[in-house]
Amino acid sequence: GAGVSQSPSNKVTEKGKDVELRCDPISGHTALYWYRQSLGQGLEFLIYFQGNSAPDKSGLPSDRFSAERTGGSVSTLTIQRTQQEDSAVYLCASSFWTGAGNEQFFGPGTRLTVL
């Protein structure tokens, strides 16, 4: 079956513009996660959705960042008024469930460059 897909693969934008990043999780996966990897850094958790529960937004770095998940499937990460420090690879992952042993399957990421 298809894995996690993300679009676009690359996005170049100007400082101050808004961007939307899309994630299509694996069908049937109830949990969806967003992470980012800045240059030379590890992967940083941003937000995750589990079924119909309220999302865990504890990793969002500022109120310019938001995400939604429609119909329990596709998710969109929105960054408003982008700044140069937002430049990073944004990774989406999904899993069947959340738990200690859950394996998260990652998409290829969206490389965001803010000029």
Added chain:
Amino acid sequence: DQQVKQNSPSLSVQEGRISILNCDYTNSMFDYFLWYKKYPAEGPTFLISISSIKDKNEDGRFTVFLNKSAKHLSLHIVPSQPGDSAVYFCAAPYAGGTSYGKLTFGQGTILTVHP
């Protein structure tokens, strides 16, 4: 506060030899760990995991060791192959209380296996 640390940014080994990648953690509540491998321009892929009720887990050429008293785990790859060249991340899924899900990652170690 870096709760999962990989203090070696890079490691270079000869094909056929053993690769040892190290990871330290500070949160004593962490009771499950995962290793992910990441190739350039791809998302991380799950490699192997270990629960704190064990001190070793083996899968083919990959073995993870956990030393709870030292809050240290290591990934051994033997024999190493050129195709193992990638960035390796250790991660913990514990999210607080009785909650698991979002992964806390180390900074990653770049492994290069020379033919």
